[in-house]
Amino acid sequence: MSTRGFALPALAALLSCMAFLAAVAGGAPASQAATLEEALQGLAAKSYKERAVGVEVLAATGHPRAIPVLEAMAKGQLFVRKADGSIVIGDKTGKVYALTDAVDGTALGDAKKKELKKVKVNNRLRGVIRAALGGLTLLSSDPGQRAQAAAAVFAARDAGALATVEQAIAREEDAKLLDQLTLAKAAIESNPEFPPDVRLAAVERLSDSALPEVRSLLASLSQEGEADAEVRAAAAAALEAVERDLAFWNLLGTIFQGLSLGSVLLLAAVGLAITFGVMGVINMAHGELVMLGAYTTFVVQDIFRDFAPGGLDYSLAVAVPAAFLVAGAAGVAIERGVIRWLYGRPFETLLATWGLSLILQQLVRTVFGPTNREVSSPSWLSGAFETATGLVLPYNRVAIIVFSLLVVGAIALVLRRTALGLYMRAVTQNRSMASSMGIRTGWVDAATFGLGAGIAGVAGVALSQIDNVSPNLGQAYIVDSFMVVVFGGVGNLWGTLVGAMSLGVINKFLEPFAGAVLAKILVLVAIILFIQKRPRGLFALKGRAVES
């Protein structure tokens, strides 16, 4: 609230000033440079409150330098040079700051941290700067800036901005931005100082939207505080319509979140669907193979950072095959070294692989250290697709859903269409028969386990985008993975897919009512009951394979 209180006079002042500037059109007055310098000194005032006033004074000058200076200030790149007290913009590279003059943008050479005093900003100040920039950039040539400006104007709802908004609407060509701008205009026109018919039309326009912000605006208009009964009734009706819309989009959002959680479960479980589902090996070190994949991503990114910083955005494309090979090799080593001596003894396998998981964890802890490692998200995966109705689909979540389906598809192809897949199925169905047909069963066992382990590593690449890269990464997923495989039906890839997705969606529908802790418990209890009824899971294997 306080931010808005600050922004209102600022916007009014600067917008009227801009109107003046537009009228003069070019040829900035000579006196402006002096006022700009004065205004700049105001930015370095002692308290946050005084600095906020300084921001408004600077914005009110309407000087073209105000935009880069305010942008630098919001990013924490504005400094006072201790030697002469002048305001400079400092861009940090390594340990030195490349300075430019705030007044005219000329380069001033490099400086060390000790020669500079930072102009500190906090959240409130950033809010004030954003509102001020909103007014200054509404007519900017950059669509992203215009979108931010429209949002800032919508939030401020200041009548002084109306003229500029109308000007922006007249020249806007982008349909989505136009929608945002007319919405901002309607928000302004819903203020009590406008005549009733304008206000009613504005409420009408607002009711077309389903944004949460619009909902709160309409809610305040439909309450007792609103003097005009007609507006109040219209707002109440509009509110109902918006809430209906919101409920629908929320439902879609929940389903998306469920599928997203499901795809994470699917990725974690799909490798296990092979080692446990196809081979029947209870591999407690499965989570650690996922972790190895995540650490491989870290190492690959590190190498990219050192040798090809430009290609960092594409490092994931290298990390996927690298993680497959690393985790796959670890898997083959585990199978040849430990598991093959323990076939047919599930309890010994369980204990041995659990011990292996502890060894792998501690090994990674010794090599990489116990703290989290940073895996950066490529720029094409950060950000989100936002609809005008408030539905947010983050790119990395969408990418993980698509990626998990691709992985399942690839495994299905390997199992059904390749010679290796044929051998695998033959060996798991009837080992001695396959052996007497000349298949080297030991080799097939190692390859199958390696494939499952490799897929776990690939899952680690995806999980590194949304979770910690720490030695404990694997532990978080091991129980969930077994749950998915058992629920979906052991030995059935299709069952794993459906099982993971339905567990994800059920979890997300329960969470708002039951809370995260209880939702997990409820799902677990439901699965236990389900297994009582159908011991072989959702999609049970039929035929002779079941007997073995």
Added chain:
Amino acid sequence: MVRNQRHLVFAGILAASTALAGTAQADTIKVGVLHSLSGTMAISETTLKDTMLMLIEEQNSKGGLLGKMLEPVVVDPASNWPLFAEKARELIEQHEVAVIFGNWTSVSRKSVLPVIEELNGLLFYPVQYEGEESSRNVFYTGAAPNQQAIPAVDYLLSEDGGGAERIVLLGTDYVYPRTTNKILRAYLNAKGISDEDILENYTPFGHADWQTIVGDVKKFASEGKRTAVVSTINGDANVPFYKELANQGIMAEDIPVVAFSVGEEELAGLDTEPLVGHLAAWNYFMSVETDENEVFIEQWHEFIGDEDRVTNDPMEAHYIGFNMWVQAVQQAGTVEVDAVRQAMYGQTFKNLTGGIAVMNTNHHLSKPVLIGEIQSDGQFETVWETEGVVKGDAWSDFIPESAKLIADWTFPWVCGNCEAPKFGGTVDM
């Protein structure tokens, strides 16, 4: 790393040799280090073990203590709470350590408590915690709720902090967040924020899927009142939580999140660019510019052999605690626990962030409180700090049944949770 291992091996060999030949005891003073080096908590506690080895090495280079060398005895309780109690017993009974520096989670401290009280040991606990405790055998060098949670909420409600009118309390489901939030709810109610403007939510340890909860926070914030989030989320769950905040485009200017368990170390695994402006409340930030801090950071980088390693609040707590213990031992002229305890009261030491820390008779420190905003380089920038130091309060004033309790281990109180002094007489209050 190589250096660390050498230390460990060194400590191990020493520990083994002294166990065999009892005569070696007389030549050294043993200092127990009880931090998890494996398991879930290794992520945070390994750093503290290294900090202790660094401090001990430095003290030895100054000639040791009482004319003897200090000898670290490092054990690994492996993030296993009952094992903490066993290892504490082993340290005191077998190794006969003079003092123990250790523990991170409250549950591990609660597990050690009976052992250390039974054997009259001495424990320095370096982590911010929920309060509601004062043991005769423990010195709490981390923050109590009134040195972290209460000032942080005050800041959020203030004009500079954004003037929040609604508060979301997010926490991991265990004793520290639940107790802290109980105190905060009472405090917020007293500040005129009603229960309908408070949303409380708990998640399990290691919770990785934050979509629903972050969505709920967004919805709660869009209802017309300025909203802020107070996070007592602990450990591994923080990284996916902050990633989800960035994902859903929650900016600190709109919904600031203040965290009590996120420091420089936790941010090291994150891209902080989208998180600029979210807050943390601590008694120490690495970014604070004082001469003491500069020396400390330099010393740490040299010891650990990695310029990129960060320092954090619990490290400062160990730094203050260890140095106070050294002073108290020098004053008492012995490492005998009862004498050292008496010498601890009123002990002062310079904070790394300026000002002077004081050990109070309730076994809690007086320290400054800082609130910092996350910067794009993974550091915090102080945006608010208390005028002077704040005295740690063992029992919260905002929980009715605790408000009347007093912790004071000097005459005439001599107790950790009393309503009246143990030894008669009248006391001015």
